[in-house]
């Protein structure tokens with residue numbers, strides 16, 4: 514009917530959508546894991562999402578356990594979030610100037626990331642992606658210390674800036690890429706990668722390079738090589754050793770922040786410590802900088818970094834460390850973030866925990882019933898499964914699993930109408946919109962998937 518335009522007709526199937534996308538987008542995607550490379554098959558192209566469901570171009574709906582890779586803790590398109598976004602949009606999409614709502618969001622973050630009324634977040638800067646948040650945190654660490662080197666852990670993912678792609682998790686783990694072409698040897702050499710959960714490795718790297726190390730960056734709980742929580746006391750040790758050598762500790766809570774607890778993994782850990790030791794209810798470890806993303810933007814492009822005023826005020830315009838962004842603090846994104854955080858109350862976190870507990874237990878039972886060797890990995894309400902007989906401690910352990918079992922498991926679930934992360938190296942993300950009926954449907958799909966994994 515449209516004879517005046519050269520635009521091809523709207524694609525009807527996922528395969529047609531993918532074929533067309535590959536003609537103009539590298540690999541047909543704008544972020545690698547979306548291409549289904551490690552699980553094979555045709556990626557689903559979505560047209561809408563609501564509550565716990567996503568719907569593809571073929572009109573088929575799936576129960577979603579990806580949840581936009583973390584942001585959608587309330588489920589998709591929560592009416593109050595959508596309303597806040599629509600209202601903000603109607604007032605203008607961006608001004609390139611400050612808005613009162615940015616201050617409100619920063620104050621809300623400071624109030625939430627606190628233990629016993631004390632917050633390590635005295636100042637916050639809003640950026641648009643987690644990658645920018647970690648990139649800026651590292652620049653701040655170098656600016657604050659005048660030092661060069663950065664320490665990171667193998668299997669931890671901190672976004673795609675040059676210095677952070679060495680032995681990273683997430684898509685690089687999925688694609689078995691040890692690093693990225695296009696990163697100069699000089700840049701790569703400034704990142705020292707050590708084994709996770711290994712105190713001796715941490716001590717050694719500081720013994721050898723301590724005077725030259727600007728900071729250590731770590732996921733508060735690793736969740737980009739599948740979920741792998743720190744060993745008890747490990748985060749505390751990171752912060753202590755960094756401080757002994759005058760380096761900064763940067764806790765990356767892009768994924769865990771506002772998801773595992775209202776105060777992130779740091780808050781979860783501090784609360785557990787306070788229960789264990791009521792005489793000393795303060796946090797045992799306090800990083801110098803926190804990075805946030807995902808939930809803080811409620812599904813819109815928004816992220817942040819925060820810490821003490823002393824360090825954060827090294828940022829321009831007050832200090833010598835430059836950082837800026839046309840879209841930073843975008844009013845529509847801030848509206849989504851504010852609405853999401855305001856709705857994420859104790860009831861939401863207790864629902865997330867409950868859904869995660871049921872699904873991880875039921876999945877494990879289904880795998881066991883088929884004799885599939887596995888370990889369930891938890892960090893708060895984040896979880897995933899390692900196809901291995903022994904508890905992993907680090908990236909090498911995770912990579913040694915029988916990862917080939919995941920693709921058939923994933924596809925069986927997808928056939929049953931459940932969308933899991935398309936990689937064994939990713940966490941499963943639940944939402945508070947996963948009601949009991951939806952959880953039952955997921956559980957019903959598990960036996961067939963476990964059988965497929967066993968084959």
Ligand code: PLP
Pocket residue numbers: 582641642643644645647670671672673683732737765766767768769806807816
């Ligand atoms: N840090 C962590 C822990 C992440 O999980 C991610 C993304 O998954 C990032 C940083 C990068 O965030 P973004 O994808 O928004 O750039």
